[in-house]
Amino acid sequence: SSVADHSYASCSNNLPRSCGSMPFPATEVSMTRQNAYSSKFIRKLGTTSVSLVRSTHARVIRTRAAATSAAPATGRAKKLGEGLRAEFPILHQSVHDGKPLVYLDNAATSQKPTVVLEAIEEYYKGYNSNVHRGVHALSAKSTTAYEDARQKVAKFVNAATWREIVFTRNASEAINLVAATWGAANLRAGDEVVLSVLEHHSNLVPWQLLAERTGCVLKFVGLDASEALDMEQMRLLVGSKTKLISVAHVSNTLGSVAPVDEIVSLAQSVGAKVLLDACQSIPHMKVDVQTLGADFIVASGHKMCAPTGIGFLWGKLDVLETMPPYMGGGEMIQDVFLDHSTYAA
Numbered sequence: 001s002s003v004a005d006h007s008y009a010s011c012s013n014n015l016p017r018s019c020g021s022m023p024f025p026a027t028e029v030s031m032t033r034q035n036a037y038s039s040k041f042i043r044k045l046g047t048t049s050v051s052l053v054r055s056t057h058a059r060v061i062r063t064r065a066a067a068t069s070a071a072p073a074t075g076r077a078k079k080l081g082e083g084l085r086a087e088f089p090i091l092h093q094s095v096h097d098g099k100p101l102v103y104l105d106n107a108a109t110s111q112k113p114t115v116v117l118e119a120i121e122e123y124y125k126g127y128n129s130n131v132h133r134g135v136h137a138l139s140a141k142s143t144t145a146y147e148d149a150r151q152k153v154a155k156f157v158n159a160a161t162w163r164e165i166v167f168t169r170n171a172s173e174a175i176n177l178v179a180a181t182w183g184a185a186n187l188r189a190g191d192e193v194v195l196s197v198l199e200h201h202s203n204l205v206p207w208q209l210l211a212e213r214t215g216c217v218l219k220f221v222g223l224d225a226s227e228a229l230d231m232e233q234m235r236l237l238v239g240s241k242t243k244l245i246s247v248a249h250v251s252n253t254l255g256s257v258a259p260v261d262e263i264v265s266l267a268q269s270v271g272a273k274v275l276l277d278a279c280q281s282i283p284h285m286k287v288d289v290q291t292l293g294a295d296f297i298v299a300s301g302h303k304m305c306a307p308t309g310i311g312f313l314w315g316k317l318d319v320l321e322t323m324p325p326y327m328g329g330g331e332m333i334q335d336v337f338l339d340h341s342t343y344a345a
Helices: 028-037 039-045 050-069 080-085 114-126 137-156 171-186 205-214 231-237 260-269
Strands: 165-168 192-196 217-221 242-248 273-277 296-300 311-315 333-336 341-343
Touching: 137 165, 165 171, 171 205, 171 242, 171 273, 171 296, 171 311, 192 205, 192 231, 205 217, 217 231, 231 260, 242 260, 260 273
Parallel strands: 192 217, 192 242, 242 273, 273 296
Antiparallel strands: 165 311, 296 311, 333 341
């Protein structure tokens, strides 16, 4: 059994808090893309149907058409963002003595468009039930939607197979999963994990805890004059003891983009793995996991217009299959006895 075998076991019955950070796309065009794709992540709850995805695209098209045709007398075309604002009910309020709410904290969490809220409502009204747990009609519908979501996320990041997508509660849990399974199985006293000084706490604390348990050593890459990763220093730090390089694809504080090609090449030259925290990059740019060449990539949904409590880990299948299960419980088992269990293939 492996993490790949039990990719749904860690979170399908748990919907707790989310953490981490991921902003809206920087441009209105990207924001439209984000609005259209947000439903991919909701479907972890079994809440989004193909019709809802289509309605999202249709809504965007209508918004664009309205923005184009609703130019005021001055001749100024209505900006796409003005039309999209109507898609977010939470923004329809005033604060600070009647001023329209302007929300800029997307690096922490994004707001949810109407199509997402409607999808959640449809699920709870229409087919609320456990996935992979029943043979009745509602469970079958939920399970289909849940697994269809995995297929869509796999396509979204160009995974080689849906089995490389492991749903988690958030990106933090995804990193903890890697640390607690791959890390615990492969890191020993004296082995080194290379991080950077600009990492989110979610890509720092799990490795600190692992270092306490295993005796592995954490090394930190600083920043250069442009406040990007100091690659000259990284080249000096990475050596025969390096087992993992774990860095943010895009910084949540500085916005600097990691030179992934160079990092992956450096890691491979010493037989190390690479983990990318893609919480900031996936909403801003195309992320093709096969092209990037990393071994693990994590992301969170609530920064991409999805509800809280959903994220995912992508990992190379051959690596996932070597990792032990992260959490024990229902759905991951074949037979359970009082003194032992066998696991589902």
